[in-house]
Amino acid sequence: MRKKIVAANWKMNLTLAQGEKLVNELLQAGIALDAHKEVVIAVPFPYLITVKELLKGHKGFYVAAQNVAAEKAGAFTGEVNAEMLHSIHTDYVIIGHSERRELFHESNATLAKKMDLALSHGLKPIFCCGEPLDVRKAETQNAFVAKQLEESLFHLSPDQLKHVVVAYEPIWAIGTGLTASAAQAQDMHAFIRKQVAGRYGEAVANDLTILYGGSVKAANATEIFAGADVDGGLVGGASLVAAEFAAIAKAI
Template sequence: MSAPRRPVLAGNWKMNHGPSETVRFFADFLAMHEPADDRTVVFFPPAISFAAAKEATQGRPDVRLGVQNVYWEASGAFTGELSVGMARDAGAELVLIGHSERRHVFGETSAETAKKVRAVLAGGLTPVLCVGETLDERQADRAEAVVAEQLEPVLAILSADEVAELVVAYEPVWAIGTGVTATPQDAAAMHAAVRARLAQAFGQEAADAVPVLYGGSVKPDNAAELMSQPGVDGVLVGGASLDAQGFAGICRAAG
């Protein structure tokens, strides 16, 4: 039997918290959140605030940082983009890939997410692959099929050894920023489906090593119940991660 997966508590700030707000946030959060070696806490600040976050978390190796997006090329004429090498040089350890807003607002395809996963792994960082269905897709009873379709191009480029470096975040699009949360049972069912697809591709032992997070209107008052479900290894938090006290409460909910 594989070792238990450590809970992952991740905050995606999206286009919020400039550098000065970032400094204030961490002054408050770090005072409330005691270091703990039984869980992983990660923040994804905006690129312009990354340096401020890095400086503010010096001396707290229990808090890890990631970037919200990268491009798959190493360098070049790609205005507005970040390379994996730039992210690594700045101190990032993880990269969000395929967040629903990248897919549905900016038109990112699953083929492009696969290119990004490959670049991130080649650069020695951890890809956090986001998958999830829209409300129409769920109502059409296509939720699991859609998630499988989003996983497929990524799984096709990975080896069994590489999949151990992957984190998957299931975020139903209809629950992001809406105040509507998937029921704990819905979350558990989709997480089981994700892990079953990983096991089909790479075997159960490899699948059991991959943390699968839930994202979508996670709050301090529902985090513990969500994380108590089998196969839910943590949370990817949007709006509630912008409040230091609230996110510290979510981190405590991991047990």
């Protein structure tokens, strides 16, 4: 059975005290996680150790970094490398989020380097892909996402891919007032799985967890997660409200 995951992405929000309160509220929200379900909380770098400690002993809860450097080490002021994240027992790391691609101009080649470094240090990447509005309007989203997969992911071995989670972000449906339907989400997830199957075979593709990252809320989570190829969500704003995120987590 494929792993089902709901991942919270706090982005650049919350003080440490606010973050601790949010985590404690989540842990008290009655989120039942069986062996194939996980909750991953991606927090700002300064909070990783604290949140990891808070989650200790809570089965199925994991911590993620929101980014990782594309270099091993050296004179890169302000960067955090994979070895550092591994040394503080970080479980997951988000790579290629649309905000990193757009605001920080991270290329597919850069993301491929990040994938390699993360995996070589025992981190599980949540690899983000997805198209902007102009691409969706031109109806070339499949080719756009296929290129992202080809240039950043498909150099990995089948064994490496087993440790990767993919998150599809329809950038055009995030904070724009537009909404991706459950059918549109399922269609792209199925396309991504088909691309993986073409490269690695059906068995590997069927084991790959693919998350949806397009403004998931408690109100639409059940419908979106009902898609045959949708294995959970990467949640932004809704993850900052304990009750809302707990309801989403209970929908997987």
